[in-house]
Amino acid sequence: MSPTVESQYLILYFVIPLLPISYILCSIYSQVQQYRVSRTRGCKDAQSKAPVKDPFIGLDFIWDCLFAKPVEKYLDSTYRTFQQLGNTYICRRWTWEAVYTCDSRNIKHVLATGFDDFKLPRLRVNAMTGMLGSGIFTLNGHSWSHARGVLRPCFAKQNKESIVAMLERHFQALLGRIPTEAGTTIDLQPLFFWLTMDFATDFLMGHSTHVLNRASSHAKEKQFVNDYLTCSTEIVRKMQLGPLQMFSINFAAMRARSRVFQYIDNFISASLDSGKGDDESLNTACNVLQGLAAVATDRKQLRDQILHILVASRDTTACLLSNLFFVLARKPHIYNKLRREVTSIAGVEPATSMQLNNMEYLKWCVQESLRLHPVIPTNAREASKDTVLPYGGGEDGNSPLLIKKGNLVMYNIYAMHRDAHVFGPDPEEFVPERWNGLRPGWGYLPFNGGPRICIGQKFALLETHYLVSRMVQTFETMRASDDDAEWVELYALATTCKDGVHVSLTRA
Incomplete structure (x- = not known):
């Protein structure tokens, strides 16, 4: 045996026994650091813990992922759990401990005052990146700050009246999909998703999918929408699997992802090419793609950012419209009051942005829908270092809790x-009037809060307010096909009605 080989074996002889010792020393160091943080910040044991069958390893999580049936009303079940265990409790989830909270003070700390102590969870980042690429919803730290800095001007410079005019064109296409015969039942939900896809692509890239247009079959566009939904569904499934997602392979979702990427790449090329001409109408301010293309380092980065913005601009608005009209169709007194306000201010003509701003009851209805059925009902952050939540510890829950x-x-x-x-x-009833003078602060977060607050919030509300006003202007009555049906969530990237919005409409 050569001296070199002998020296390598000698090194291994000494190094291998050191590995478990190093692991033990690191564990001790971590525990000492956690003790210091806990003692310095006055932390106490959690006031409440979720009951688990395996309190040591937390194998309940694996059992639930593999064998438990999906909960029909998952969001309601989480609400009832908080009523039983308190506003903040901990639960052992396999190899780690998760803290669940609906305390606005803790949420404010995570999103704002303690922002630097938390980051997007790695499990969420991995799930979203695998399906939609690396965009603003998967970035942390400097990369996120840079992406947000690039996107902010693209939304800030938008002209409201140009957006309203664009919305009206797509709303007219929507009307072409709704039967004119009174009493005909139709599901509004897929129409809202097509409408917001057409508008979002038009607004973002200056080149619409036009799925609502009956002039052609739009097979590629419809395939893209279906593939996009497949990717969204797969992201949610992977996030629910937690650390087990690495063992899950969905070939159908992978094929859908490839088609989505290809479609967006082609769409971007067509949109950028159309903006190279002399016609200024093709390169208006209502084109986020042009702004992003000027600063993006490569085409992949451009594609990923567009896909992520599409999630925010298309899914959330479609879900909000579906959730709101699901309720309005079952509450004719609210629908009639809303219609009276809109027609008293705008008459039968499309409202201007200034007129929309004066529609107080319309704003209350939208706010109440976002309160009762928030489109992003749950979220998460991962502690980037040993830190605390200000509440949830001690017998009364008013002491800090170590994270x-x-x-x-x-x-x-x-x-x-x-x-x-x-x-x-x-609070579980839909009552728009409760917003008269209400200022809930951090108790109301439909668009998140802190530095990561939704960058397109004003744009989304303008879109929603306009489309709601046009719907109630156009249809004198709206009745649900089943008045007794309850709202049940379809739990996806953005939450909407599981069974659709089946209504009969009477045109004014």
């Missing part, structure tokens, strides 16, 4: 929006 590095804080907007102390009596 170890790598552990998750799952915050629940759906449950927080049902706090009777903030929103008054009957």
Whole structure:
């Protein structure tokens, strides 16, 4: 045996025994650091813990992922759990500990005052990146700050009246899909998703999918929409699997992802080519793609950012419209009051942005829908270092709670929006009038909060307000096909009605 080989074996002889010792020393160091943080910040044991059958390893999580049946009303079940265990509790989830909270004070800390102590969970980042690429919803730190800095001007410079004119064109296409015969039942939900896809692609890239247009079959566009939904569904499934997602392979979703990437790449090329001419109408301010293309380093980065913005601009608005009209169709007194306000201000003509701003009851209805059925009902952050939540520890829950590095804080907007102390009596009822003079602060977060607050919030509300106003202007009555049906969530990237929005409409 050569001296070199002998020296290599000698090194291994000494190094291998050191590995477990190093692991033990690192564990001890971590525990000492956690103890220091806990003692310095006055942390106490959690007031409440979710019951588990395996309190040591937390194998309940694996059992639930593999064998448990999906909960029909998952969001309601989380709300009832908070009512039983308190506003903040911990749960052992396999190899880590998760903290669940609907306390607005804790949520404010995670999203704002303690922002630097938390980051997007690695499991969410991995799930989204695998299906939609690396965009603003998967970035942390400097990369996220840079992406947001690039996107902010693209939304800030938008002309409201140009957006309203664009919305009207796509709304007219929507009307072409709704039967004119009174009493005909139709599902509005897929129409809202097509409408927001057509508008989002037009607004973002200056080149619409035109799925609502009956002039052609739009086979490629419809395939893209279906593939996009497949990717969205797969992302949710992977996030629910947690650390087990690495063992899950979905070939159909992978094929759908490839087609989505190819479609967006072609779409971007066509959109950029159309903006190279002299016609200024093809290169208006209502084109986010042009702004992004000027600063993007490569085509992949451009594609990924567009896909991520599409999630925010298309899914959330379609879900909000579906959730709102699901309720309005079952509450004719609210629909009629809303219609009276809109027609008293705008008459039968499309409303201007200034007129929309004066429609107080319309704003209340949208706010109440976002409160009762938030389109992003739950979210999470991962502790980037040993830190704390200000509440949830001690017997009364008013002491700080230690959050170890790598552990998750799952915050629940759906449950927080049902706090009777903030929103008054009957918080599970749809009552737009409760917003008269209401200022809930951090108790109401339909668009997130802190530095990561939705960059397109004003744009999304303008789109929603306009489309709601046009719907109630156009249709004198709206009745649900089944008045007794309850709202049940379809839990996806953005949450909407599981069974659609089946209504009969009477044109004015």
